[in-house]
Amino acid sequence: MGLIREFKNLRGRRDWRGRSTTPRSAEPYELAPEPTQFPTAWARTRAARVVRFGLQRGVLKSVAWTQTRPVVRGTEYLDGVPGPVIFVANHASHLDAPLILGSVPRRFAHRVAVGAAADYFFDARWRAVVTSLVFNAFPIERHSDRRQRSLAPTLLGEGWSLLLFPESSRSQDGWMSGMRLGAAHLCCSRNIPAVPIALRGTFAAMPRGRNWPMPGRPGVVVRYGRPLWPAEGESPRDFHQRIVTAVARLWSEEELGWYRSLRLTPRAATTRTVGPQGASWRRVWAATRELPVTDSRPTRRVWPAGPR
Amino acid sequence: MSRPGFVLEVDERTPSLLVHEGDGFRLERFPLGTRVVYPPDSLPALPDVDAAIRRALLHPVDAEPLPALLRAGMRLTIVFDDISIPLPQMRPPDIRQRVIEQVLEFAAEAGVDDVELVAANSLHRRMTPAELKRIVGERVFRAFFPAHLRNHDAEDPDGLTHLGTTRHGEDVEINRRAAESDLIVYVNVNLTAMSGGSKSVTVGLASYRSLRHHHNVHTLRHSRSFNDPANSAMHHSYDRMADVLNDHVKVFTVETTVNSDAFPTQLGFLNRREWEWRLADQAAYLAVKRANDLTPPKLRRQLWQRNNAPYGVTGVHAGAPASVHPLTLANVHRQQLTEVPGQSDIGVWGLPYICPYNVNSIMNPILVMSLGLGYFFNLYRNQPIVRPGGVAIFYHPMPNEFHPVHHPSYIDFFEEVLSETTDPVAIETKYEQQYATDPWYVHLYRKSYAYHGVHPFYMWYWGAHAMEHLGDVIFVGADRRTAARMGFRAASTLNDALEMARDTVGSSPSITYLHAPPLTLADVR
């Protein structure tokens, strides 16, 4: 009964299509009909994108999110950031790309291309097809002078964001090694922001040589940082240094908390990411140490603790 | 370019119009000739909020850039608006979080170690850790809570400083930590024209001793309206207090404004003008309305409370409070001000599910009254939309429900005080002191999550101007007993209400319906 009455009330003074005539006094404020353009460019890649999105969210993400316990922080910094951007992350595991692609806001997930080592991923045809389809990967020449010049600027020009791992190779022992300048060059030349990302725990979760995460749902952390814009006239080298510092600070946030990590000097920050010097087992040992308790499930505390 | 607000005159073509009523809404067919005040369309949001914040902090109005005000070894207190604004709560990340983070980044750069964050909750209930976290963001929360991120405690005997009195003899007493800081950075969200400016620190961090000078019947009756600071005795008092404050402590204020995207896209029809509803909107209306009506009340309330507004930020201004506030007000007016020609005999308002004091809580009858006769009635400049002696018709079911933890003194106020009298002055003289000093209420305010004992009085004073102005108040759809206890009348339909209003305003009254939310500030000429 109520529904029928409601329906009648709603339909009153509307035509059969449910449109209402604009009241006389509202006519001066009528909305102009929205210009509708039917885009055609995306049609060629749409199928691929739909499939890719399905694979990324349906397979990669579900595997990564069921086999590990990811904690994702800082995606809100991407709100309001116009694309394209370059995501710059440290690299220690095959989990890295799925974790980032699975956590990046949907807006970016649809239009992000991943830089992948040409000599590995594009070596065999089937692997190249799979990698391209699944990751929207584009080849990066690691050992050549032509690196990145080929496709990256074009992609950026078309509005694709890039995900780059400037360490160029997965870490041997879980600690960071030197980053290359390419990302900074791209940012400075095209004046687009770099988004620093630090991944923690992925080495322990799925180190080199494994093709499935460690059992027991190890915890991993994906931290996005505030997008960095190249300043007017800033040299790529300086900008690169800022990116490296930002990634390093994000890396340190796990142990230090945000504010203390912010206050690290660039030098201190990078030092922390390099890990202990000494025998490689000690480095691996330190890198696989369990992360400090993450805040994915904060302990419920009704009464705040008193001042310390 | 978004459209300005305008006044619709209901004619034969006008479909039924949407009216909010508590945890729900209805379509109402208004009599021909009814004037309906629509707010301007939601303004476009700033594309890059973080950049806007940065710009505001680096190029403040009438103040040095924030970095220049920060130095190592200083005492910095960051004060922010509490959970009472914006309404509904903002979809994270909260604008306050964004501002605070940038301020902290500057502070970190400058090497400031002594940083405290204080919520300006005044006599409102404390915010839970989760609520604080939601406002300041996870990072700030982790870095500062609980030792350096706190709610203001207006009853902490050691936590208050009396800064002096104004030339009108008003006590200015605020949070000690803030008063003794080298710099207060106040982070505000300016949802309505009444907030911000001098109010921020002098009210947000004040004590009862200080608040009673402007939160009283006399002041409220001479604040016409309190959404028009120039004509508000209340705001004049704030300004005097701010003068005293400025002699003691430097305040750097960051004021932000949001557009009117109060509801998510699924509920888009709530933001759209009814004659422009597409089929999808109508289907959504039917589905949501039906589902909402069938939902058990408790669950329904929870669902509504879970609504996060996808607000866009329309402006960020920083600097000296007195210089920043006019810019902020201009933004608020740009979003809310609609010119209305003349008053009418009857004003109609649909009261939504939320007011500043029932976030994550229950809208009790006193809050309904304060939302209707306080906030919504006072959404005007120059003169009310109803003529003196006219009739106000509100929509709200007004169930006799109270949140036992958040509003303990409200329950007693409703049962004890309102059963005696509803006259604000009588209530103020006879009961206010008792409730304000009741040690149990003080205890609950400080240690639990209760509003201060005196808060229901303020709610009642909020409506004092309207009660004096109006000839009759009718609530459509309200619980009769509850309405009667508060001195109002209840009607089951608009037609009944108009019938009841006939005694006061005659048989062919002029009617104005203020279509809100989204909030509309009627500039009545």
Next chain:
Amino acid sequence: MLALEYRRSPARFLTVRGASSTRFGARMSGALATNVAPLRLVNHAEPARPATGWTRLKPLLSGICGSDLSLLTGRSSPYLGALVSMPFVPGHEVVAETLDDLPGLARGTRVVVDPVLSCVARAVPPCRWCQVGRHSRCDRITGGRLAAGLQTGFCTDTGGGWSRRMLAHASQLHPVPDGLDDHRAVLTEPLACAIHSVRRVAIPDGAAALVVGAGTVGLLTVLALRAATRVGPIYVIAKHGHQRERARALGATEVFEPSRAARALRRACGGTLEHPVLGPEFLLGGADLAYECSGAASGLDTALRLVRAGGTVVLSGMPSGRVDLTPVWFRELRLVGSYASDGRGVPEGADGASTADAAGAADGSGVAEPGDEPADRAGQFAEALTLAAAAPLDGYVNAVYSLSRWREAIGHAARAGELGTIKVAFDPRRN
């Protein structure tokens, strides 16, 4: 002779008791009392005068008491089973006319009956309590010439008020002044009980009292408190609107609905309100003393939860059901019983003791207490008669039934509060 007779039927008693303890049954208690309880209308031969000192009475009005209803709805305690003799005719709130001449009391005098059947009526040497005029504490209510029975109305030998004839001993009778009409006079017995209850503890001047329940007992307790003590504010918990107005008229300071009693009392008396996870809220703080006048377990529970530490709770209503006694332990409360009335006209412990604490300490020791001296049996009844004449008690007995309409009467009494009635009474003379 027409009479309503309650006979022995454990099966019926237990059935009613079981049924009325359920939620649904509690709502149907009126129907249970009238249909299942072992009460019936009988026609017996008129009783003869058993001995000198006794008289036959013709009841004019006979009230239905809360304890009668408890019995009929099976809520009363089996404890009392040993103190009654069946079958009996209920009715102990009686205003009647004497049918025999007694020394100093001519035939045809209007009297009210003090129902307690103590040593004098039983023709046994007075026990220690009867010696000092405290016959409500009589130890010999099961002995002597009469069958067991704590009061007229529970004893098979005397009959009761719910009939056309009954017997009473001269010591039980108090002549009603001419100015006092039957409708007020029938309230004398409960009023005497109320006066007794406010004398059970010495109430310091200005103490805050809470009265739980605003039926006959509650209202008359308010009246007695105002008349016989110098109590301060009196707060009453009342369910129904008419009770609220009556309580105020009798001198209650404020009247609360049950649901908001705790909060309102906290506002009035101070303290903090605590919410246990399970069970009702309670106060740390609250009234100085409370009178439980509802006869319900929930009423006593409320009283215990709303009295301040060291306070006193007086049981005026006949207790029923189980109650959590934790507050008595934790708040160190004193739980004081108050049964019927006696001849003492002075507050117990009033001499020298000025606080409620002291009053309680002096109580119940079993030995002769300070102030124990022989007293005229008239005591509290005389006071009650005076008070009944003066107090605004009009309209308290506004439902009078003939014996033959007893089902309606009992049903009405079971819902008296809702129906705007304080006291339902039988007029046995009616047909």
